[in-house]
Amino acid sequence: MSAHNQYALLGERRFAPLFWTQFLGAMNDNVFKFSFTLLATYHAAEWGGLDPRSVGFMIGAIFIAPYVIFSATAGQLADKIEKGTLMRFVKNLEIVIMSVAAYGFYTHHASALYVCVFLMGLHSTIFGPVKYSYLPQHLAPTELTGGNGLVEMGTFVAILLGTMAGGILAGDLGAQYVAWASLSIAVLGRVASQFVPLSPSSDPALRINWNPVTETWRNLKIAGRDRAVFNSLLGISWLWFFGSVFLTSFTPFARDVIGGDENVVTLLLAVFSLGIGSGSLLCERLSGRKIEIGLVPFGSIGMTVFAVDLWFATHGMHASVQRPLMAFVADLHSWHVMADLFLLAAFGGFFSVPLYALIQIRAEPSHRARIIAANNILNAIFMIVAALMSKALLDAGLDFPELFLVVGLMNAACAAYIYMLVPEFLMRFICWLLIHSVYRLEKSGIENIPEKGPAMLVCNHVSFVDPLVVLASSPRPIRFVMDHRIFKTPIVSFVFRTGKAIPIAPAKEDPKLLEAAYDEVSKTLRAGELVAIFPEGRITDNGELNQFRSGIERIVERDPVPVIPIALRGLWGSFFSRKGGPAFSRPGRLFDIFRKIAIVAGPPVAPAAATRESLQATVGAMRGEWR
Secondary structure, rough: EEEEEEHHHOOOOOOOOHHHHHHHHHEEEEHHHHHHHHHHHHHHOOOOOOOOOHHHHHHHHHHHHHHHHHHHHHHHHHHOHHHHHHHHHHHHHHHHHHHHHHHHHHHHOOOHHHHHHHHHHHHHHHHHHHHHHHHHHHHOHHHHHHHHHHHHHHHHHHHOOOOOOOOHHHHHHOHHHHHHHHHHHHHHHEEEEEOOOOOOOOOOOOOOOOOOOHHHHHHHHHHHHOOHHHOOOOHHHHHHHHHHHHHHOHHHHHHHHEEOOHHHHHHHHHHHHHHHHHHHHHHHHHOOOOOOOHHHHHHHHHHHHHHHHHHHHHOOOOOOEOHHHHHHHHHHHHHHHHHHHHHHHHHHHHHHHHHHHHHHEEEEOHHHHHHHHHHHHHHHHHHHHEEEEEEEEOOOOOOHHHHHHHHHHHHHHHHHHHHHHHHHHHHHHHHOOOOHHHHHEEEOHHHOOOOOOOOEEEEEEEOHHHHHHHHHHHHEEEEEEEEHHHHHHHHHHHHHHHOEEEEEEOOOOOOOHHHHHHHHHHHHHOOOOOOEEEEOOOOOOOOOOOOOOOOHHHHHHHOOEEEEEEEEOOOOOOOEEEOOOOOOOHHHHHHHOOOOEEEEEEOOHHHHHOHHHHHHHHHHHHHOOOO
């Protein structure tokens, strides 16, 4: 049963035990790693004697090394073994690792702690594919964005609490308290995992390929069958590249640039964590409880804007003293820095959550965990490259603000490249922007659009942006049947071509194109997809319905599928309509922002009853007097 909102999932056994198991694991990672990083940075002589400027990058690189080595195997295990059993094994392993870490903290044995960093990376390597392949097994498609948002929020709140606890424990109390805290959290995680419900294996007969190179390559090829999935993997890996530069830089950035002590480092990490957690939670609201990849370009724009602004805020700064937390907070300029970090991270949440949900829903179920594992390998490689690049640029003379500027500009270039490869992201962004900045959209009856299987959508035609409004409201991709001449319209044409709209022409104008359109519609419906048509054949000139044509009857006669009547309201008189003259000819209407519009979807109509007369009467009644 689908939860009414994402927060209701926290009270359900199908989600809550996984959430808390993940939460406690992420928290423990950061209590342990951040404590050790602080000790090795601010008390280097006692904890390994490494260069304080690079110790954070080194610990990060050791932690992610297991992702490269073991992710391919971890993905296979997650597809082969019942997921609850595998989660409990991972939590048992965590208790053993934290026992060794406790010895290292008590004896100041830095080598033992570096080994534990590697082993905790192995713990997370095994858990990652289990976590993300578990969600689509237990959540409905309409819950995936909210569920992923909660997991991302929980992860970064755990990072926040872990870093705060690590800072207090390592800075004020002592290493032995870190040891006891880490071991206690590991035990609590094991208790939470005990309540994870049965999650059957997706491929119990799978034979494990122990060669990580060939297995990773095979899984990437499987992911590559769906271009959007593969490029989503690249997008997530890029986010980890981008984010790791900031996360691993906070300690030296605070010490050398903005002049903060250990508590300021903790505050910066807290602000960053709250930002990405807030962005992740907002995704469900902004997406309308569906997988909205239009948020991805929105996220990437914000990431670049605030990374560049962070450079403006800190360019030329060099710390002469290390200020305590209260002195840092009392400086108004510090709030500019914190605002940039918060907003940069929030837009990172908008970027990542839809990509994770897209992979989960589109990846082949039998290979889902292995594809996620392949993603983890890519993430690790990108993070290692980020660490090496950061060190090289710093050694070449760049300071940390300049490093952030470089990464922000790289993000803009990388985003542009991805959207050129997969224009679907940009197309969805245009649709999303239309109904979140230009119009206020009310939706009714959208649940009548089936979540899977073929169906025809028929809609009144009021303006040039009608398809964008319908597409932005639908839980699934739609292929529109459109007049071939509309493909010459700027911007709108980009959306139609990217969305694989089907061009059609009247029989007297181009009979071959007409037959090709009907063939393509039939092929699409037989593939289980949605097709939408505007049966009037043209945009209205007077706000009233034109007579529906016989095309819809011909389509359902050839392929008897359910027909969903849809009515658009409020677009008559907009800049994109023909009220008072040609569309686009009344510039004043372009600024009619926040115009209230509505879309209403009616119950499915059986193919035998889907006549043009009955459908026109239904759509007209649904539209009512609000044109």
